[in-house]
Amino acid sequence: MSRLCVVCGGSKGIGRAVSRLLAERGFRVVVLSRNQDAGQATVTSLKGADHLAFSCDVSQEQEVQKTFENIQKTCGNISYLVNAAGINKDSLLLRARPEDMVSVLHTNLLGSMLTSRAALRSMLRAQGGAIVNIGSVVGLKGNSGQCVYSASKAGLEGFTRSLAKEVASRNVRVNLLAPGFIRTDMTAGLNEEEGARSIPLGRLGEPEEVAQAVLFLLLSPYVTGQVLAVDGGLQLAM
Numbered sequence: 001m002s003r004l005c006v007v008c009g010g011s012k013g014i015g016r017a018v019s020r021l022l023a024e025r026g027f028r029v030v031v032l033s034r035n036q037d038a039g040q041a042t043v044t045s046l047k048g049a050d051h052l053a054f055s056c057d058v059s060q061e062q063e064v065q066k067t068f069e070n071i072q073k074t075c076g077n078i079s080y081l082v083n084a085a086g087i088n089k090d091s092l093l094l095r096a097r098p099e100d101m102v103s104v105l106h107t108n109l110l111g112s113m114l115t116s117r118a119a120l121r122s123m124l125r126a127q128g129g130a131i132v133n134i135g136s137v138v139g140l141k142g143n144s145g146q147c148v149y150s151a152s153k154a155g156l157e158g159f160t161r162s163l164a165k166e167v168a169s170r171n172v173r174v175n176l177l178a179p180g181f182i183r184t185d186m187t188a189g190l191n192e193e194e195g196a197r198s199i200p201l202g203r204l205g206e207p208e209e210v211a212q213a214v215l216f217l218l219l220s221p222y223v224t225g226q227v228l229a230v231d232g233g234l235q236l237a238m
């Protein structure tokens with residue numbers, strides 16, 4: 001297997017921490033995000049010189065198809081994929097705008113399906129690969145004010161388990177990592193003290209702590225179809 005990993009949403013937050021850890025461990029990293037400059041800035045900060053940034057909106061089928069073709073032409077076989085691109089537009093369901101529902105579902109759920117499909121061809125040909133989807137504990141437990149977001153993440157659980165069954169015979173593994181509250185731009189609006197009170201470990205998580213668990217799932221040859229919560233015990237309290 002090659003050491004090439006595509007990190008969708010690799011320009012910021014959890015995806016950036018994953019990109020950094022993978023680069024430190026000798027992977028070649030391709031960062032995808034809509035904002036090319038932010039992706040490039042992350043790539044410049046990575047250890048090693050071979051990493052690349054591509055601009056790609058994961059919710060757009062043709063864009064995803066073209067970008068993955070480009071990556072394979074430029075870098076060769078993709079062995080690893082991390083689906084960390086995600087957005088939230090939280091509101092009570094009665095106040096949610098249909099266009100926001102569509103963009104959350106298309107980015108978080110459809111996006112991971114499109115990128116997985118595009119990367120899989122390469123993995124199946126090579127008879128080896130691993131995909132880590134980033135869900136959320138909210139997708140496992142539900143949360144008031146996050147109906148659409150949690151549905152997108154719960155959808156990823158079914159997607160992960162089903163795809164794991166589809167591709168296991170070809171030595172491709174698919175797992176879901178479910179973070180709790182992690183300190184990134186996505187949680188910048190959160191009252192940290194209040195949030196921390198609901199977490200058994202008593203604090204928010206750091207993106208680097210999620211990255212360690214992503215690496216574990218990418219490299220564990222006998223783990224597939226699993227959901228791993230990285231949440232300071234939040235799930236126990238929900």
Ligand code: NAP
Pocket residue numbers: 008009010011012013014015032033034035036038056057058059083084085086087107108111134135136137178179180181182183184185186187
């Ligand atoms: P973040 O800091 O806001 O980063 C999100 C990343 O996704 C950015 O690189 C962003 O780049 C990219 N992105 C967003 N929409 C995209 C699209 N349509 N196409 C391609 N890239 C896109 O968020 P984060 O906190 O690191 O979250 C990463 C993942 O973890 C998300 O799936 C999120 O739902 C999940 N998660 C986060 C937490 C948390 O507490 N932070 C908890 C549970 C789950 P561009 O904007 O340039 O596209």
